[in-house]
Amino acid sequence: MRAPALYSVAGALLLTTLSAAPAGSTDAVAAPRADEQQGAAVAAARAEAAGITFGNCPKKLDLPATVKCGKVSVPLDYAHPEGKQIRLTVSRMPATHKDPQNSKRRVPTKGALVYNPGGPGSSSLHFPLIGVLPAWKRLAGAYDLVGYAPRGVGPSAPVSCQDPKQFFKGPVDAPTHPTESYKRERIVRAKAYARGCARRTGSALRHYNSLNNARDLDVLRAALGQRKLTFMGASYGTYFGALYATLFPSHVRRMVFDSAVNPDPAQIWYRSNLTQSAAFEGRWADFREWVAKHDRVYGLGDTAEEVLRSYDKVRERLAGKPAGGRVGPGQLQEAFLQAGYYDDYWPARAQALSAYLKGDVKPLVELASPVTEAAAEDENSSAVYTAVECNDAPWPTDWAVWDRDNTQLARVAPFETWDNVWMNLPCAYWQAPRQEPLDVRTGPGEVPPILILAAERDAATPYAGALEMQRRLSGSVLVTERDAGTHGIAYGPNACVNGHVDAYLLEGRLPARQAECAGHPEPKPSAPRKRGHEAAARP
Structure with a gap:
């Protein structure tokens, strides 16, 4: 049985990081008005x-x-x-x-x-x-x-925060150690997104919390x-x-x-996302260990490290040539992030990775391609997520704080860290008043x-929160x-x-x-399920 460490080395480092990370006035709490x-x-x-x-x-x-x-x-x-x-x-x-x-x-x-x-x-x-x-x-x-x-x-x-037609822009990159120029590009995009939320929703925006x-x-x-x-x-x-x-x-x-989400006001929401990024590194390792145990089925390596090398090989190839013209490193990362939420997704993702490296791109394209028909629904969901989290609490408004905390974390937890930053960075430039958490x-x-x-190794809502x-x-x-x-x-x-x-x-x-309760059995290796049976999720 695996030792019940929540996030291995990454989590231990994060606890130190969080104690010093200024996320606005997170020591303050609100009383009901x-x-x-x-x-x-x-x-x-x-x-x-x-x-x-x-x-x-x-x-x-x-x-x-x-x-x-x-x-x-x-x-x-x-x-x-x-x-x-x-x-x-x-x-x-x-x-x-x-x-x-x-x-x-x-x-x-x-x-x-x-x-x-x-x-x-x-x-x-x-x-x-x-x-x-x-x-x-x-x-x-x-x-x-x-x-x-x-x-x-x-x-x-x-x-809504942007035109749904612009929500999916085709293959995107997802560097685990972004360059300074890439960071500047994402800052520009985050500022534009925050402006779009304010412009499209107006003064009502503050009331979505x-x-x-x-x-x-x-x-x-x-x-x-x-x-x-x-x-x-x-x-x-x-x-x-x-x-x-x-x-x-x-x-x-x-x-x-x-x-359960950690309801500590100091965790809402900047520190919560740091904690989550660290936890996903542990869950990403769980997935890779499972794939390695079934190397005879997937041929991706018989150790977690070898499976990671196979994944990185796919990511590098997609950066040069997106699969089906639709799946780049960003789509790959999003598809495999879902494996951190649900272990019944593991067989389909391992099979798609294996097939791609054997020359068959179809399973990966079917698994990871953006569903453009759902663009309006997904844009709306993303807008509500952003509005609620940005409105709920103070966030750091100085990019240097984000850069420092996440650069440190990404050294040991690269899988999800920067993707989580880009999703939440509009909160640094939010144009509606912030609340103090209750x-x-x-x-x-x-x-x-x-x-x-609570599941002991849940990455989306780490066990300490329960x-x-x-x-x-x-x-x-x-x-x-x-x-x-x-x-x-x-x-x-x-x-x-x-x-x-x-x-x-x-x-x-x-x-x-x-x-x-004892944990449920791990999934058995099998062919991928049809895409219509899956649904993305995010806490």
């Missing part, structure tokens, strides 16, 4: 009175007739609840009342279960469909499954007619779920936080126990999947984890303060 709290109460009362009228979903969502959709209005600015409203799109599949283990038993309803998949920038409008899967059928029998598009996402007052996402969740609770909220959040959804528990403790019924914390008895799930989340939420219980690194573990392949979630959501039963 009284006017916004009062505004949230006004909006919730109004939503409770109005309810949600559910009908057929918009055709472009491609949802079956069993799923119904509606709208709920929330204030753009909770300090002015009677001012401009935005409308969030909500989807729902009513509880089936069926017990999959006893067809004659009618299951009583437990109300609504609201789900958020994270992001920021992700929608859960298709979430109710999951009730047909075997692992979810018990929950689908007892709960109305509710998804929604958070503010700014998709049909819910969408945010995590605190408002938490307030919107309470308005949704009220509109659904729920006195208390049952909620499952994954990744970023755990962060504003924790904000919700802090802001509205008396409104919590049950909450599951799957792959001090997430609940005292004894303030909220019912919250169930936290421990910090548990420490800050009094009475919460942590379930750890040992020696595993999949991001999002509820109702995956681990029956032990799923049993804890079922017991909590269906019966209110919790394990001891800390419970452990």
Whole structure:
């Protein structure tokens, strides 16, 4: 069994780096503003009175007739609840009342279960469909499954920062040790992106943030007619779920936080991204070790170092000649970054790499090519991600800070470090006011126990964050999947984890303060799956 070090050498160095990295006034924390709290109460009362009228979903969502959709209005600015409203799109599949283990038993309803998949920038409008899967059928029998598009996402007052037609520009480079000229180029692009966000969204931009996402969740609770909220959040959804528990403790019924974000205000969000980059180096090593174990299948090397050399060979060739004219080093890096999130992606990526080196570029082109048809959706998701993270907290505004911290980190964690910088660098030049992060914390008895799930080697939300989340939420219980690194573990392949979630959501039963599940089996080498079965994800 692998030693449970979180990020090996890279993580040890990062802990030192973080202690000295000035990320703005991260020692300051905010208290909830009284006017916004009062505004949230006004909006919730109004939503409770109005309810949600559910009908057929918009055709472009491609949802079956069993799923119904509606709208709920929330204030753009909770300090002015009677001012401009935005409308969030909500989807729902009513509880089936069926017990999959006893067809004659009618299951009583437990109300609504609201789900958020994270992001920021992700929608859960298709979430109710999951009730047909075997692992979810018990929950689908007892709960109305509710998804929604958070503010700014998709049909819910969408945010945009650039023309979607410009979002995909063909093959791009992804140097792990960028030159000074490349850095200057990316600074120019980051400044332009930040200006685009301000220009295309205007003064409303400041209101797309995590605190408002938490307030919107309470308005949704009220509109659904729920006195208390049952909620499952994954990744970023755990962060504003924790904000919700802090802001509205008396409104919590049950909450599951799957792959918990570190809610420490000092981590939001500059240091969080540094920590994540270090953790991905460890997960990248996990993938390469797995490929090496199956060298007879893939022929990429029988050690992790040899697999890395094979990968670097592909990256260098793509820099000279993009595969299919579409896949350059940047697309390659993005495709293999996804392997850090989900180990069931490992076989397809190893197979594509192997085929490319044997002269067949088709699997890599199919796997890593940008899906231009999704450009508008992806541009919107990226814009919401940027807006929320930039608005939530101070960021360093001096490029020298970014350059120093990430140059040091990239010496031991080159895989993800600079890509993470370029994604977040617009926050250095952000044109909307920044907030101070809320001090997430609940005292004894303030909220019912919250169930936290975490994989020990999760790179997107490193395990230390789950421990910090548990420490800050009094009475919460942590379930750890040992020696595993999949991001999002509820109702995956681990029956032990799923049993804890079922017991909590269906019966209110919790394990001891800390419970452990053995890791699920590693994937078996196989041919790649069809591309339509995959979806990119980012915390």
